[in-house]
Amino acid sequence: MEPLISMGVLALIGVAATIAGASEDLESDVGSQSNPNSQVQLAPQMMFPHRIYNKAVSGEPPSNALMSAVGATGAVVLMDEFSLSPLFALVFGALIAAMVHGTFAVTSTMGRAASQRRFKQPVYLDMIRSHTPVIMGYAFITTFCILVVSFLMDSVLSHPFPLPLLAFIWGITVGAIGSSTGDVHYGAEREFQQFEFGSGLNASNSGNIVRFAESGLRNGYDNSWFCAKFGGPVTGIAFGMTVFLGNWITTVFDPARGVAEGWLSVVAGVIIVLILIFWNRKIEVAARNAFGPYKQDKTEEEAAA
Amino acid sequence: MIDIMANIVWMALIVIGGVLISWSVHFVPVGGAPAAMAQATGIGTGTVQLAAGAGLTGLVSAGYVMNVVDNLPLILASGAVGAMIMIAVTMIVGTWVYVYGVGCVPSSAKVKVDPLTHDRQDLYVSQGTEGHGLPTVCFVSGVIGGALGGIGGALIYYALLKVGMAVTEVNANLVGLVGIFAVGIFFVNAVIPSYNIGGTIEGFHDPKWKKWPKAVISSFVATIFCAIVAVIAISQMGGL
Numbered sequence: 001m002e003p004l005i006s007m008g009v010l011a012l013i014g015v016a017a018t019i020a021g022a023s024e025d026l027e028s029d030v031g032s033q034s035n036p037n038s039q040v041q042l043a044p045q046m047m048f049p050h051r052i053y054n055k056a057v058s059g060e061p062p063s064n065a066l067m068s069a070v071g072a073t074g075a076v077v078l079m080d081e082f083s084l085s086p087l088f089a090l091v092f093g094a095l096i097a098a099m100v101h102g103t104f105a106v107t108s109t110m111g112r113a114a115s116q117r118r119f120k121q122p123v124y125l126d127m128i129r130s131h132t133p134v135i136m137g138y139a140f141i142t143t144f145c146i147l148v149v150s151f152l153m154d155s156v157l158s159h160p161f162p163l164p165l166l167a168f169i170w171g172i173t174v175g176a177i178g179s180s181t182g183d184v185h186y187g188a189e190r191e192f193q194q195f196e197f198g199s200g201l202n203a204s205n206s207g208n209i210v211r212f213a214e215s216g217l218r219n220g221y222d223n224s225w226f227c228a229k230f231g232g233p234v235t236g237i238a239f240g241m242t243v244f245l246g247n248w249i250t251t252v253f254d255p256a257r258g259v260a261e262g263w264l265s266v267v268a269g270v271i272i273v274l275i276l277i278f279w280n281r282k283i284e285v286a287a288r289n290a291f292g293p294y295k296q297d298k299t300e301e302e303a304a305a
Numbered sequence: 306m307i308d309i310m311a312n313i314v315w316m317a318l319i320v321i322g323g324v325l326i327s328w329s330v331h332f333v334p335v336g337g338a339p340a341a342m343a344q345a346t347g348i349g350t351g352t353v354q355l356a357a358g359a360g361l362t363g364l365v366s367a368g369y370v371m372n373v374v375d376n377l378p379l380i381l382a383s384g385a386v387g388a389m390i391m392i393a394v395t396m397i398v399g400t401w402v403y404v405y406g407v408g409c410v411p412s413s414a415k416v417k418v419d420p421l422t423h424d425r426q427d428l429y430v431s432q433g434t435e436g437h438g439l440p441t442v443c444f445v446s447g448v449i450g451g452a453l454g455g456i457g458g459a460l461i462y463y464a465l466l467k468v469g470m471a472v473t474e475v476n477a478n479l480v481g482l483v484g485i486f487a488v489g490i491f492f493v494n495a496v497i498p499s500y501n502i503g504g505t506i507e508g509f510h511d512p513k514w515k516k517w518p519k520a521v522i523s524s525f526v527a528t529i530f531c532a533i534v535a536v537i538a539i540s541q542m543g544g545l
Contacts, residue, residue, distance in 0.1 A: 035338040036338075039342065059351055059354050161481070162484075165481055165488075169488070170365075173358045180349055180355060184340075184407065187338075188407040188437075192342070199408075200409050241398075242362065242390060242395070245394065249386070249390075250366065262379045265386075276396075280444045283401070283411075291410050293410075293425075293429050294430065
């Protein structure tokens with residue numbers, strides 16, 4: 001294929017992946033999923049009942065993989081058996097996945113809230129009614145973008161994996177990235193804003209999440225509003241970079257043109273990784289200098305005395 | 306029985322791949338739920354989730370390369386590079402969040418000085434936590450783990466596809482079947498080390514890392530069974 005067309009397709013894949021990453025993280029913030037949800041789950045047991053959606057269907061990678069695989073399977077059936085246009089089939093597949101996800105979200109939050117009755121945790125039906133469509137909306141955007149990435153890789157970049165398998169793997173990856181990056185902003189910062197900034201969460205404060213908002217009780221909307229400023233976009237950048245860089249090295253140095261080109265793609269990938277290691281080191285040194293240590297060095301104190 | 310004896314070389318490669326995956330998981334710095342609250346060093350997610358995310362991304366790269374060339378070292382290298390890119394990108398963005406979003410310094414609670422950079426770590430661990438973020442040694446360890454996992458996944462995919470190619474030509478059905486088996490064997494071997502790790506590990510400098518032989522032996526046994534099932538299923542159903 002023309003290198004220019006491949007690069008154009010690659011750019012489109014990168015954009016779709018970036019949107020998928022951002023919406024995946026915001027979906028897990030408004031519905032509270034993955035690791036930070038352990039604190040939402042713990043709060044009523046520590047006598048802090050709250051008004052935060054408590055969905056944790058499963059870890060984020062399996063739940064996103066399920067959504068993407070359901071959507072892709074629906075889309076493939078519509079394309080192959082009913083000869084629908086890919087655009088319609090992908091949208092319809094994503095819609096099916098969003099509905100399946102909405103079902104899981106409602107049953108899990110109701111079950112979790114109801115099981116904490118002995119800790120006086122209420123089941124806020126109005127909160128469930130207002131948050132579930134937002135969760136389904138984000139799930140739709142995530143699934144649709146993953147399906148676009150997988151479909152373009154399959155049909156244009158001629159990847160050998162079938163569409164559902166590719167969507168499944170990208171679902172696992174977007175969930176792994178979302179729970180590793182954006183969720184830290186929700187779990188370490190937004191849930192514990194009442195404690196001093198820049199110290200991590202002291203284990204003795206576990207479960208004491210922020211329950212009051214600027215006005216009224218805090219809910220999932222407030223959390224996604226905050227995380228949309230940093231956690232969501234950086235998750236998008238992370239997933240976009242993973243998909244873009246992973247495909248970029250084999251598009252620029254295409255192994256189909258020979259084994260030597262294939263090895264060049266490997267070298268290019270290793271150089272990218274070395275740059276990232278160096279960048280991490282620069283940030284680490286900058287943070288050490290800017291923030292300073294938390295404790296005094298006892299050996300220095302003794303030497304001074 | 307005939308299927309198994311004829312495919313003994315490919316089965317050996319599958320077992321090596323499984324063992325590599327099991328070993329690789331010990332290198333990946335994961336802090337589980339505490340890390341998501343900046344309460345432990347490492348990436349704030351589960352062991353299996355992150356190892357699978359990286360290794361399967363490597364599988365996508367290896368699958369593409371195997372489609373166009375038949376060169377085992379290049380396929381394995383592509384798998385390793387795909388996984389390394391995924392895990393390195395995840396860790397650098399994780400560092401952005403820990404430093405700029407949460408405002409804490411990357412530090413390890415398991416060692417007093419970083420073995421690679423010789424920076425003091427204990428002074429930078431805030432009160433009531435087990436470290437936070439990703440110091441250089443964790444980052445490098447994670448990249449090594451990603452590379453090993455990518456090689457393991459690619460090796461399993463390569464061997465299973467060779468088993469299928471003996472009974473049918475390469476088509477979408479065969480690639481789908483082989484891909485699902487490769488993903489399944491990957492998950493089996495990513496789960497086994499979690500019992501060693503118990504939620505958090507910082508990388509090759511963590512004392513828990515020394516327990517890897519137990520997990521590797523368990524994975525060796527488990528992957529033999531996986532390989533038998535996979536080889537029988539693929540050689541019988543390859544063409545579906």
